[in-house]
Amino acid sequence: MERRIDDYRVISQLGRGVMGEVLQAVDVETGKEVALQTLLPITPLPEGTMREIKSRFVQETRLLSRLGHPHIVPITLPEEMSRRSTDPLYYVMPYIPGNLSQIFGESSGATPITLSLTQAVRVILPLLDALDAIHQRGIIHRDIKPVNVLFQGDHIYLTNFSLPRPWGGAPPRRIESWPPTFQAPEVITRQQTIDGRADIYSIGALLYRMLIGRIPRCPTV
Numbered sequence: 001m002e003r004r005i006d007d008y009r010v011i012s013q014l015g016r017g018v019m020g021e022v023l024q025a026v027d028v029e030t031g032k033e034v035a036l037q038t039l040l041p042i043t044p045l046p047e048g049t050m051r052e053i054k055s056r057f058v059q060e061t062r063l064l065s066r067l068g069h070p071h072i073v074p075i076t077l078p079e080e081m082s083r084r085s086t087d088p089l090y091y092v093m094p095y096i097p098g099n100l101s102q103i104f105g106e107s108s109g110a111t112p113i114t115l116s117l118t119q120a121v122r123v124i125l126p127l128l129d130a131l132d133a134i135h136q137r138g139i140i141h142r143d144i145k146p147v148n149v150l151f152q153g154d155h156i157y158l159t160n161f162s163l164p165r166p167w168g169g170a171p172p173r174r175i176e177s178w179p180p181t182f183q184a185p186e187v188i189t190r191q192q193t194i195d196g197r198a199d200i201y202s203i204g205a206l207l208y209r210m211l212i213g214r215i216p217r218c219p220t221v
Helices: 047-067 079-083 100-104 117-135 197-212
Strands: 008-016 021-027 033-039 089-094 149-152 155-158
16 A cells, blocks of 8 residues: 655655664655654654654754755755644655765675775764754764765765654663674763763764674673
8 A cells, every 4th residue: 555644655764763764765746755753652642742843853954954064964844844743743854875884895805895094084074063063053973874874975964863752761771792893982871961972972983883783882881
């Protein structure tokens, strides 16, 4: 059965997280291929919590849509999202199929590929520029990893900004042993205070992966 979200026909699911999914879709009116980031939690949340999350989703998406930054995937928030009462809320992005994970060979299970220092710097500098722009506006990405670094020709984009999460009522977690990850320890353990330093940690982990060929192991936290 064909899946539709408003004027978009869904082609495939590009990714799924706890709070939503990224979908490849086509605008049925224009035929343009796009990507949709939806806010649709796997587990139902209390009405008050969900109301707060939806408000933050709209607020942060509006900020991102106004940035016009050359290294952040352009985002469009449909006008009706701010007053929408039915799920899902979503924003629209251009569909860009190339990502850093494909270059690394991670999706195919091939031997990990590394980059030269010059190549790695060409990736990292645009990402740092994008992070500087969002951090100045109080937005934290929280999920920088190869699949969220897109490329179109030689141009680098940061995408898939982490959706608001209901961490307020969850106690911090102690992790005795955690698999290698790009996320900072404070994100993994759901600390109440997370700032831009978490993204800088992820950039360092990404640089390590590009140069060494493996993801650094998070220390016991």
